[in-house]
Amino acid sequence: MARESGREKILRGAMRVFLEDGYDAASMDRVAEMSGVARRTLYNQFPAGKESMFLAAVEEFWKGFPQLSWEDSGEVEATLRYVADAIVRFWTAEDMVPYLRMAIAVSERFPGLVVRPGDGGKLPLMEQLMQWLKKMHRARRMRVPNAELAMWQLFGLVTEPLVWPRLIGIELPTGEAFRKAVVDGAVAAMMRLYAV
Known part of the structure; x- marks a missing residue:
């Protein structure tokens, strides 16, 4: 494993402070202490x-x-499942909920922290999914008169049970069985709504 640079050490310590204290309450003294510099x-x-x-x-x-990430398996249901799984992995990553709370709190000062956090954000996948849904509609493999709405529906079906309850302090199971149930339900709903 590569040795952590001084800058990386500072940034890791700083983020811990920002997540724990919030942006406004975070102090340079506490960042120095947390970073060990x-x-x-x-x-x-x-x-x-x-x-x-x-x-x-x-x-x-x-x-x-x-x-x-994106992968078109060639099969409608398998592709929807792949995308839903990717969304689950993203939203259940460690520290995601504390990060979202902090990002929302400072969103007026620092726009874009939730919607498009650099190249790791969700917008590229959303665009790819929307284009794929249009392609499936043209090929008559799905009936998707509004690809943008369908894209938001898939994201919502996965995000709502995994993120928003935790964001407002409602504890739900986050284990593998619950995640699988979320994906299964999201894919089944999309297939009922849009599959030919």
Whole structure:
């Protein structure tokens, strides 16, 4: 395993502080303590201060999340399942819920932290899914008069039970059986709605 650089160490410590304390309450002193470096070292790495450190920490943080990937298996149900599984892996990654809470709290100051967090965001997959749904409709393998709506429906069917209850403090099971049930239900609903 590669040795962690001083900057990576700072960013990892900073993100822990931002997740635990929130952006406004996070202090450079606590980041220095959490990172195990001197306060002066923080300013050497981030002369512009907390805001530039926060944005760099967010960028580094997203690198650790599973990427939302795409695979067209050639079969409608299998492709929907692949996409639903990718969404599940993304939203159940460690620290996702604390991150979302923090990102929503600072969204006016830092737009784009939830919707498009760099290349790891969900927009590329959403676009690919929408184009695939249009293609399936043209090929008469699915009946999808509104591909954008169908795309949002699949994301909603997976995201709603896995993310939003946890976001507002309702604890639901997050084990493999529950995740599989979410995917199975989402795929079954999409097939009932749109399969030929």
